[in-house]
Amino acid sequence: MRAALRTFDPADSDISALEARAQLIPAVFETLVRFDEHGDPQPCLATSWTHDAARKRWVFTARANVLLHNGVAWSPKGGAVEMPDDRPLAAILRELAQPASAIVVRADDGSLLGTGPFRIAHWEAEKSARLVAHDGYWAGRPFLDAIEIRMGRPLRDQEMDLESGKTDVAEILVTDGRRLRQKGFAISSTPFTETLALVFENPRVPDATREALALSIDRATINNVLLQKQGEPSAALLPRWLSGYSFLFPAARNVARAKQLAASAAPLTFAYDKQDAILRAVGERIAVNAREAGIVLKNSTGPSDVRLVSLPITSRDSLTSLEGLATILKVGLPRASGPFETESALLNGYRIIPLVHLPRMWATSGAVTNWPRLADVWLDVLDSKVKP
Amino acid sequence: MTFRTKLLLLTSLTVAGAVALVTGAVAVSTRRAFERIDVTRREALLDQFRRELDARGEELSRRVEQIASSAAIEQITSGAAEYDRAQAEAQEQSLDFLDVLQPDLTIISSAHWPARFGYKNDWNIAPEDWQATKSFLARIPLPEGNAVALVSVRISSGGKALVAGGRRLNAELLKSLGIAPGMRALLWRAPDDLIDAQGGVQHAEKLESLIAQVKASGHESTATVQWTGQRSSSEAFLGLPLFERGQLMGVLLAGTSLRKEMDLENEILWIGIVVGGSGIVIGILLGWWTTQRVTHPVEQLAAGARSVAAGDWSARVEVVSHDEIGELAQAFNQMTQHLVEQRDRAIQAERVAAWRELARRLAHELKNPLFPLQITIENLQRARERSAAEFDEVFREGTTTLLAELSNLKTIVGRFSDFAKMPAPQFERVDVNELVRGAMKLYNARLDATISLRLELADGELPIAADGDQLRRALSNLVLNAMDAMPDGGTLHVATAGIEDGVRISVADTGQGLTPEECERLFTPYYTTKHHGTGLGLAIVQSVVSDHHGKITVTSEPGHGSTFMIELPLRQGEQI
Numbered sequence: 001m002r003a004a005l006r007t008f009d010p011a012d013s014d015i016s017a018l019e020a021r022a023q024l025i026p027a028v029f030e031t032l033v034r035f036d037e038h039g040d041p042q043p044c045l046a047t048s049w050t051h052d053a054a055r056k057r058w059v060f061t062a063r064a065n066v067l068l069h070n071g072v073a074w075s076p077k078g079g080a081v082e083m084p085d086d087r088p089l090a091a092i093l094r095e096l097a098q099p100a101s102a103i104v105v106r107a108d109d110g111s112l113l114g115t116g117p118f119r120i121a122h123w124e125a126e127k128s129a130r131l132v133a134h135d136g137y138w139a140g141r142p143f144l145d146a147i148e149i150r151m152g153r154p155l156r157d158q159e160m161d162l163e164s165g166k167t168d169v170a171e172i173l174v175t176d177g178r179r180l181r182q183k184g185f186a187i188s189s190t191p192f193t194e195t196l197a198l199v200f201e202n203p204r205v206p207d208a209t210r211e212a213l214a215l216s217i218d219r220a221t222i223n224n225v226l227l228q229k230q231g232e233p234s235a236a237l238l239p240r241w242l243s244g245y246s247f248l249f250p251a252a253r254n255v256a257r258a259k260q261l262a263a264s265a266a267p268l269t270f271a272y273d274k275q276d277a278i279l280r281a282v283g284e285r286i287a288v289n290a291r292e293a294g295i296v297l298k299n300s301t302g303p304s305d306v307r308l309v310s311l312p313i314t315s316r317d318s319l320t321s322l323e324g325l326a327t328i329l330k331v332g333l334p335r336a337s338g339p340f341e342t343e344s345a346l347l348n349g350y351r352i353i354p355l356v357h358l359p360r361m362w363a364t365s366g367a368v369t370n371w372p373r374l375a376d377v378w379l380d381v382l383d384s385k386v387k388p
Numbered sequence: 389m390t391f392r393t394k395l396l397l398l399t400s401l402t403v404a405g406a407v408a409l410v411t412g413a414v415a416v417s418t419r420r421a422f423e424r425i426d427v428t429r430r431e432a433l434l435d436q437f438r439r440e441l442d443a444r445g446e447e448l449s450r451r452v453e454q455i456a457s458s459a460a461i462e463q464i465t466s467g468a469a470e471y472d473r474a475q476a477e478a479q480e481q482s483l484d485f486l487d488v489l490q491p492d493l494t495i496i497s498s499a500h501w502p503a504r505f506g507y508k509n510d511w512n513i514a515p516e517d518w519q520a521t522k523s524f525l526a527r528i529p530l531p532e533g534n535a536v537a538l539v540s541v542r543i544s545s546g547g548k549a550l551v552a553g554g555r556r557l558n559a560e561l562l563k564s565l566g567i568a569p570g571m572r573a574l575l576w577r578a579p580d581d582l583i584d585a586q587g588g589v590q591h592a593e594k595l596e597s598l599i600a601q602v603k604a605s606g607h608e609s610t611a612t613v614q615w616t617g618q619r620s621s622s623e624a625f626l627g628l629p630l631f632e633r634g635q636l637m638g639v640l641l642a643g644t645s646l647r648k649e650m651d652l653e654n655e656i657l658w659i660g661i662v663v664g665g666s667g668i669v670i671g672i673l674l675g676w677w678t679t680q681r682v683t684h685p686v687e688q689l690a691a692g693a694r695s696v697a698a699g700d701w702s703a704r705v706e707v708v709s710h711d712e713i714g715e716l717a718q719a720f721n722q723m724t725q726h727l728v729e730q731r732d733r734a735i736q737a738e739r740v741a742a743w744r745e746l747a748r749r750l751a752h753e754l755k756n757p758l759f760p761l762q763i764t765i766e767n768l769q770r771a772r773e774r775s776a777a778e779f780d781e782v783f784r785e786g787t788t789t790l791l792a793e794l795s796n797l798k799t800i801v802g803r804f805s806d807f808a809k810m811p812a813p814q815f816e817r818v819d820v821n822e823l824v825r826g827a828m829k830l831y832n833a834r835l836d837a838t839i840s841l842r843l844e845l846a847d848g849e850l851p852i853a854a855d856g857d858q859l860r861r862a863l864s865n866l867v868l869n870a871m872d873a874m875p876d877g878g879t880l881h882v883a884t885a886g887i888e889d890g891v892r893i894s895v896a897d898t899g900q901g902l903t904p905e906e907c908e909r910l911f912t913p914y915y916t917t918k919h920h921g922t923g924l925g926l927a928i929v930q931s932v933v934s935d936h937h938g939k940i941t942v943t944s945e946p947g948h949g950s951t952f953m954i955e956l957p958l959r960q961g962e963q964i
Binding site: 175225281287292 | 470471
């Protein structure tokens, strides 16, 4: 995997690996509730929940026959988890579905015990991990005996590992799906769980220049040619499958207007991760589009005026995802009535310019015969489906 | 400045000047020779660059042709290949730039700028470019700026696309030129990039003016650049503009190091300095020897001339050569010999003249008393013959006359005797003021109402070493002369004054004065302007003054009187 976790502790607040934590932690630590593929809350370690008459105290009934990784039964006092909370139920469930709210028991030796389908057999921070099947998993022992995870691996290296037989599952570039499929690998992809966006790091860049840059970008060509139509051009932060309103943010290009706005605009320093092939290709194209509108983007490796980033969608819940994005972007989440208003407020002023939503894509070798089940095990948060 | 110094200086300057001229001529000649060689080498370099460009153009066209006929182009045009497929093709053919274009020059795939697909190619490609085989220079837009490249364009096999490939004009191209030692080629690439065979050029700003000149004129230009404070770091450049379709793509700069030329010039300069210095030293020695040879006889001549001027007419110079200086010495010796002979003859003549004058004077002086004597004696003889009584009377008168005339003769003879027997002065301390005062007392009685005396004596005493009697006699002669010069009256002005190392006595009258000719002959013995007198008075004065080592001068103008001034030294040896 690309990310490099420094800890498996769900309570850790490492935002740099938010996405990876959202993928891996549920395989080891479970929460009381979880979201399904439609973003609806579903029971997990809690089978049901109810409240008192004043709706200020909630009781979550614990699932029976749940064993911790050391074989000890997880049995909360009274068979239920009680918590005082006067917030709306949706907000409570959204919080409880977060990895940070997972049920974790600290053993006598200090190790962390969970109830998930896999337990941690080996852990080397930011390098590798070995997860082995939890025989006493309440939903049944997972099909796989063990999962070897190598962290901090670029996608290109993962693809090479896959092609050389060193791994059975590798995350791949969305642009490599067709090539790898031609080579006989099975390709699967998630819904759009990543958003490419331009983020202005320099608050002194004039509004007109920011808007000009937003209007100069040809999102359709970026998606059709560079991303081989694997993405969804959009001017919204959240993909349509998650929010349902992304089309309300206009993504059309208007070079003439951009030229007007960018008249006498100063050159901007522009940064992106040049090791990332997708970011590099999109970044170069954005520079070409901007140049056409009269905006010069100068590549920079340090602090810059504007940066091209890949933002992960970490939840099936819109507001939770927006919170995650706000955390990653280190901006305050505006207080608004709903996701659309919140996102509109985030995007107001063109300080963040969403470009395209991308899925995550995996290639599996012929040894993997039941990828959807595997995905269900350790990609619990995100749905997965195999493409023929 | 002496003649010897002048001669030495002239010799040294001549030698130094000659060496400087020779050194300068050699240096200029050397520089011109180097410049001719440099021009030839630079032109050869430019020819080599053009040939290399042509050869690379042919090779480039061949490679672009291979791409145009490859299956990859079909895949790119059909959309089956990825958008950056041109990169692989460019890499395979080692091209720096490659665009696969639609016929309308829209970029389908770009190797050097993959993100630029969909935009128009702006390499200034003309339709004839893909028909011809010749390559051309083009300015290639890049994300970081423009690059200048050699470009070739071909039509794909299917005719659906154009393939435009290029190679950068870079340091490798310059390195491949096979440049002669001491030379180098630099390439300025529009808009602002200068490289040499090693890459970037330090202090490129020093070539900005030459490049600007080439850009402005559009023609070849030359300039010399001194890279550091050392002259030997200078480099001569010839700038050649590289035009393509009216656009300046670059400037090729052929540079030649002037280090060897400068070193040789320095060497020549040092040789010149050493030779010049040696020449100056040798010149000084030779000059000294020559001047010795030349000036020694001249100095001898000068010494001889000074001796002659001092009165030593027997002075001779040694004749040591037979050149012009020897002839001059001989002539000098002949001259002095002639002078001596002439002087002897003049003295002889003067003696004769003096004796004649003396005889004339004696005859004149003696003839006057003799005639009365003769008359008186004849009267006595006639009276003796006539009567005794008359004889007594005549005898008495005659003897009286005879005695008077004889006395007169005695006086005349005494004067001559005195002049002839002028004794040597007996020096003693004499106060000139007192002497003048005493002398003038003798004449108070003789001064009448018509002649007034004005006596102006210096304050205090004016002691000198002198013979008081002789000096008094000389002063008396001057006073008597002055009084004689004023028969109608006037003012006698007698004054004394102290002067440097001596005293001055002046006697002036307000008489009729003297003419310049009279002034010249005034001190000649027996010369007089008076009807009576022997002409010995002023001669005696001059004799006295001369014996006192002084001098006497006279200033006079006709009608304004005369002034005689005697200047006497304070001491006569140690006597005072």
